[in-house]
Amino acid sequence: MSTIEISYYQLLMCLGFVLIVSILSISMKLKLEKEILIGSIRTFGQLLLVGYILSHIFDIENVYLIILVLVWMVFWASHAVKSRVKSKKLIPIFLPTICTMLICYLPLAFIVTYFIIGVRPWYLPQYLIPITGMIIGNSMNAISISLDRFFNELINKKDEIEQALSFGATYQEASQTIFKNAITSGMIPSINSLMTVGLVSLPGMMTGQILGGQAPLSAVKYQIIVMLMILVSTSVGSIMTTYWVRKYCFNKDCQLVF
Template structure:
């Protein structure tokens, strides 16, 4: 079976896609959702950011300097950290929450990327930006979501189970023992989107990696192989990140005297 060449999109094609955004803006205005401004800003940011990263990638592909590639990956981790913590209500210092989430995202994404690079895809050289940056982008994006969900759910569980936790502490339980259920609930909540994605992939949805490769003219069987690798690596990164966030962030809810910190 012959594989057809990918359909190229020019500026006219992109312009014809704009009405799709206007549909969402119109529906927001009709129902008075107040999302029109956010949608416009979001669309502009998406266009500017993607066009900019496209030019940066063209430059990186031509230079192939490992330190520049690592610098881009670090910028991605920093951006993911600020995005994950931007809407969270921090317990204690917000700066510490960012360091905590940033460290978890870096470890979860870094370990997963290193494994995929060396043992799965066998990228040569190991810093090839054509592979490393897109793959790491998918990994860090899911790790970011896992960190945000874990931190938010942990705080909400501490609030809802406050009396239960204080009762356990009063009976002599350690902070780790008193908050064990809370930690497990937060970890489970962070993993639910990933588990759902694993359950419906190929039936309800054709994910981005697979769809993009098929549209680019790749063999569908190869697209499936890559998508399976993607699903497995995203699961690993999300699990590692969520576990680190909950275990590290849990300590912020207790004082040095092992008393529960007052929550608003």
């Protein structure tokens, strides 16, 4: 099956979509035109830049360079989580997030490429980079949702938590319910997508492979691996990061620092 190569002229036709959304924003006074414009420009710029960089990396196939790219992706994902989560006090978010991602996701990407897909050498960039990207991207959202929920509940249930502490509860006991709620909310999107995948929509990777000329059944096999990989990465990421960040919310005297 052959693929249709998209020219830059065809790509620019998509700007019509941006125009439609901008008109909607102006007419409904949503004040989102600036964000839409910047977002669109960044999409073009960032993706084209990544495309060029990836082309070179794919050609070079240098293991150190590939690992550097992965660390770079983890850094920016952790930075995005830190920016998205609004905590009242200056609780460190970046360090727990980046450590979780480095400790869990890079080995997970290795397991998937080397043992499950059977890529040789394991660092073959056309496999390792997109797979790690999917793990990091999805987990970044899950971690943000979990932490956001955790901080919101911590603020809303401050009195309840302080009461539990004053009854002699450890900080883990006092925050157990909100900790569980936070993790659940981070995991639910990936669990839901397991239920609806293929029924409601065709996932991005599978669509991409089919558009790229891959046989649907082969694309489905890859997609199943990806779905289950995302399930484990979002779960472990939410649990580890929230567990770690929670520790910073209480001081050595078991007092809430909010």
